[in-house]
Amino acid sequence: MLRRGLRLCRLLCALRVCGCVRVGSLFCVACTYYVAAVVLLLCRLSPVSGEMAVMSRGCTREFRGTQDPVEAHAWLKELEKAFALTNVGDNQKVEYAKYFLKGESNYWWESAKALEATEVITWDKFKRMFLDKYFPRYMQTQMEMKFFELKQDNMTVREYEKKFTELSRFMGEYVDSEEKREKRFQQGLKPWLRSRVASFELTTYAEVV
Template sequence: MEKAFMLVVVSEEKKVDYVSYFLKDEANYWWESTHALEEEEVITWCRFKKIFLDKYFWRNMQTQMELKFFELKQEGMTVGEYEKKFTELARFVGDYMDTDEKRVKRFQQGLKPWLRSRVAAFELATYAEVVQKAMVIEGESDQNLKEKESEK
């Protein structure tokens, strides 16, 4: 829904109305009873998200996803696969990844050591630059290995 709200301009006051319209079955029943019990007459979008996530996205699951993110290493993945997993898990750690600088630092930390040292030498400032440079270096390394094998 956040993605849809970026595409279509929806005022903060209307977001809860739009989202609640799309709730079905059990989620709709939950919302009707929760809304009736809420003390605030108008429930803000921020409040709605909190109570919705408390109901459908349990804290232990949030903690597990955070741990997966902080333990994430490239290891047997390509840079592209690692970046995809990194992006998937980064959404669960909010404040930890709220700047490009933090994303760069954490992404580089998870790269394979030989790749991390080469990327770090460039002192790149943006996440996009780090990912791109890591992919280029990895691609060149793979190409060099193939050439050496064909020479043998």
């Protein structure tokens, strides 16, 4: 929209519509104010809101469907961070989210929405529907099993910590405090290293890592 406004400004100055005298490549004051008003009007007339514009400029990527539950979960988390950044209200989140559904995921949404025609789809409802499709319960169970079976074994502490962090994203209540996170992390360390860490009586995950 700004580019459209600047093009209009250049045209006005070139045609001397405003009766100004342009110095170098600068626009006159009259044209500058005029263009500011035009840009503001274009923003108001645009179907994409200010919040959506911010999200579209890189805060949120399109989602076209995937068989990778990690990717689907990450997209949903990314979307929620964008909502927090732009102060999007709960009553607008579903409308904004569906804007970023493209291709296969949009076909899924249209079909799923039709089945819920008599019910208002809240943001929590949308998340449940989305996860049921792209991160179903049996996949979540698999992730939980991988998390609880995770051991350091032949990994370095840094490699183990990276894998632990990756899987802990899906664990919710199991790692929802520093104490729980720290205890679970220690349990997966090599026995001799776990004993040494325990001797320091560390109480937070950050201290252990």
